[in-house]
Amino acid sequence: MVDTLTPSQSKVVEFPYQSNSTLKVVAGPGSGKTLTLLHKVYYLIESGQIAPNEILILSLTNKAVDNVITRLFDVFEQLNEKRTEEQLKEIIGGLEVHTVHGLANRVVIENEGIINVIEENGWRGLMKLVSEDFWKNKRPKIPSIKDFKRLFEQYKNQKTGTKDVVKKLTDIMENCGVVTNEELIDRASRYLNSDVVPESTAQTMEYTRNLKDKIKVVIIDEFQDLYPSLLPLLRRISLGKQLILFGDSNQSIYSFLGSNKEAMNAIEDIHTGRDFHIMHLHDNFRCTPEIMAAATRVIPLKRKEMNDGEIEKVCKDKCGVKPIMQNFSNPLDELEFVRDQISQLVCASAHLSDIAILTRTNNQMQLIADHLQSYGINSHKLTAQPDWMTDSRIQFLIDLMKVISLSHREESLKRENFVNRPWKSDFSLIVTLSALKGATNQSIQILYNECLRHDISLRRYISSVPMSDWPAAVTNKRKISNCVIELQKLMNNGEFLYSDDPMQILQKICTFAHEMGFQMLQPTSHRDAEQFRQHLEDMYIILKLCLTNKPNDMPLVEWFLHTHFEQSLSYYHENPVPRAGSRDVLKISTIHSSKGLEFPIVFLMGGLSWFHSISQLEDNVLYVGMTRAKNLLYLLNTKHPGLDYKSATRNIMSNEKFWRYYNTDLNRDIPADFASAIRRYDCLQRKYDGFSMKRRPFSTLSVAHNNKLMRLIAHIARK
């Protein structure tokens, strides 16, 4: 059955099930980790030891989860042709595959109802509630949202200093069902730890209980990404179960979340006195020996292993081309180099979709995408989430919908004489009012304090207490009041909350936002406006999708608010390139998001050198980036003591030997006529010559919001 696997892979797959034990599988890049994992799952089920619903597969990123889910069906189908599609679906449907946060979310929701994870706009709103002197003697004088977030966490843990301020904020969050990601994990592990489940709710807590009692095997994919604060949760989940860890410590690139060295050691003996086994998958089926040799030199520990003769076995033949390294002092040169190389590669036998450009930051990613776009080269961003979901303007609109929906719910509960506290709408309303032009921090603070004093919801206070009775210090009373009145109009208007027409819903909410003139929705440029329009369109698609799968007894708006996150993720997963005109587009991703993926050709952008010095990536980040490449690797502006800079750049386009190797490796036909590549390239160059710098508007070259590049270009222009 497992004859397609290597001996070491088979050993992992056939390792016996044994409760209360840990198996750690160290799997280097390209070693067939996911394949082995899936075979392992299949083996557990097929051998009758474990039922599908007794297996829990966890990972840290959505990407890794997607990866497992996507390949599940293929691998299972291949392994057993006897089963019908229906049976396979049932087996696969029984498996639990989640991100750690996704799992925590489910547990918490089951125990305390719908909760929301606080987002950028939420932090901005909270920030408005702390007084100026909170920032006195603090690190940054002009605090950003990020600084605020950091300080908030810090104070929460320390429980010293401005405790009362933080306490006030956490109370609001508590009341409104808003949590931070850390809190989400904490709460989940609390619910799993509390062994006493109240009898009355025992039946409904099925999911939580199953996690504790039913699951027998917990598989953690990419264990190197774990960080200390996840450990309590994982400890509880793996209690008494077989814990199988897959990963590679050299690919640990999330050390900024906490010390994962510590976490990695801790997870090995997560329960003391446990049976512990470790296995290695050494073969590398992905990279060429040339790429692997360079990547190995990047990690000090690896270099030592190599000397000890304990190196990964690369299973591919030499391709004859070493990684191409080049440094630039001018970012435009770098972008042009990339563009030129891509032209050459495509004119030879590469497809655009073979190529991936990996960057360190999201900003760089956007910059490169824009530049290539200006030449008519389409690219697809491999982000963890679709763009529109991270657009704070869209999130703001969703917040507006939340205020209306939650307020409506509160009103109807009140009519039926239920308890009125807590008012979940307060949080979203604070976020909304904070964005209102003219509503100062102070006004919102005072108003909110008044509400606390009168034990009344913020919305209700604003709408029912006459403005003349508001504290005098509140400015712009009319504007604030008007905003809430308009919100209430939407709330009482059945055409919004109970509408089944996605366009109508979108229109109503946009009209409202427009009339209120929210500052943050004002586009700063034409480009900005176009982007917003596109994101609105994407939101419309998800609204339409919600309409097709919503339960009959739930209004569309409510269903959307509850499920839009998951729905968009799965929609995005199934339609990875929803709007690109041509199918053949190149891929752009941050190094972090590219983990677990592989590409025939990789451009690794160390950093667009804003500085004259070339940025040095962390060892592991560089290693991950390099080992994504199957056949050809470019290292641009990448500095590392282990790398040898003297390797010469060859003309790739006319390297027949390489392209023979390349096409063979990808199971493609070898082109008969290599000379035509050069002809095609010449033709393409002539076309690009038409794109003179003058004709290309500056705004497409750089990004309006990337001031740094603008300044740098100005600097270069002066010279």
Next chain:
DNA sequence: AGACAGTAAGTTTTT
């Protein structure tokens, strides 16, 4: 108070 020299950070993800 104002000028000047020295220092540390910048980024990456999770619903």
Next chain:
DNA sequence: CTTACTGTCT
């Protein structure tokens, strides 16, 4: 390399 803040001196 640039920014944003600190500390020290006059």
